[in-house]
Amino acid sequence: MNLLSWTQKFGTDEACRQYLLNQRWPQGFVCPQPDCGGREYWKIQRSDRTDVLYECTQCHHQVSLTAGTLFHRTKVALPVWFLAIYRVAVDKGGVSAVELARELGVSYPTAWLMHHKIQCAMGDRNGRYQLGGLVELDDAYFGGVSHGPGKRGRGTDQDPVVVGVSLTDHGHPQYVFLEAVESLQKEPVLEVLPRRVDLYGVWRSDGPDIYAAGAQAHQADHRVTLSRDPTLSRRIYVPV
Numbered sequence: 001m002n003l004l005s006w007t008q009k010f011g012t013d014e015a016c017r018q019y020l021l022n023q024r025w026p027q028g029f030v031c032p033q034p035d036c037g038g039r040e041y042w043k044i045q046r047s048d049r050t051d052v053l054y055e056c057t058q059c060h061h062q063v064s065l066t067a068g069t070l071f072h073r074t075k076v077a078l079p080v081w082f083l084a085i086y087r088v089a090v091d092k093g094g095v096s097a098v099e100l101a102r103e104l105g106v107s108y109p110t111a112w113l114m115h116h117k118i119q120c121a122m123g124d125r126n127g128r129y130q131l132g133g134l135v136e137l138d139d140a141y142f143g144g145v146s147h148g149p150g151k152r153g154r155g156t157d158q159d160p161v162v163v164g165v166s167l168t169d170h171g172h173p174q175y176v177f178l179e180a181v182e183s184l185q186k187e188p189v190l191e192v193l194p195r196r197v198d199l200y201g202v203w204r205s206d207g208p209d210i211y212a213a214g215a216q217a218h219q220a221d222h223r224v225t226l227s228r229d230p231t232l233s234r235r236i237y238v239p240v
C-alpha cells in the first residue's frame with residue numbers, strides 16, 4: 001500500500017478506531033468478562049480521556065479499545081499514529097525519530113517514543129509470526145571456529161540454528177526465521193517448530209529425521225523433496 005492509499009484509509013479518527021475494533025473483535029464485540037460474553041455495547045466518550053470506552057450492556061464492564069495496544073493512554077491522535085506506523089513499519093526506507101518528528105509535527109521526545117514503541121511492537125510480532133504455506137526447513141551453524149575438515153555440520157562446537165523459509169507459489173523465498181537451539185536433537189527442535197511454522201502448512205526438508213519427526217508429532221504435512229540433490233539442498237542458505 002502506498003502513502004496516499006494509507007492516508008485515505010486511516011485518515012480519520014473514526015476510520016482508525018473502526019480498524020482497531022475489527023482487529024480486536026473480528027466477529028463483533030464480545031465482553032471480555034469471564035462468564036458474561038455479552039455482545040451488545042454502549043460507546044462512552046469521557047471528557048477527561050481521548051479514548052473511547054465500550055461498555056457491556058449486560059454486566060456494565062467497560063473496556064478501552066486501545067488497552068493493551070501501543071496507543072494506550074496516548075495523547076497523539078490515532079491518524080497521526082497510523083501515519084507513523086506507515087513510515088516506520090510499512091514504508092521500505094524506514095524513518096528516523098528526527099524525520100518522524102518533522103513529518104508528523106510532534107516534538108522529538110514524542111516522535112522518539114512512538115518510533116520506539118512501533119519498533120518494539122514489530123519485534124513482538126516477528127517473534128510470534130508463524131511461517132505458513134510451503135516452508136523449507138534446515139539447520140545451519142554459527143559462531144565458534146571450525147577446526148579443519150570433518151568439523152563442519154552436525155558434531156561441531158558451533159551453535160546450531162534452525163532455519164525456516166516460506167516460499168511463494170513461484171518458489172521464491174518470502175519470509176525467514178532463524179532460531180538458535182541447544183542441539184539438533186528431537187526435543188529442542190520440536191519445541192521451536194510449532195511456534196514458528198503453521199501446522200496446516202507443508203513442511204519440506206532435505207531429509208533430516210528431526211523435521212520428519214517434528215511434522216509427524218504435530219500432524220503436519222511433511223515432504224522430503226530435496227534429498228540427494230546438492231544444488232537444491234543448499235538453496236536454504238540463499239540470503240533473502
Ligand SMILES: [Zn+2]
Nearest residue numbers: 031036056059
Ligand atoms: Zn459483560
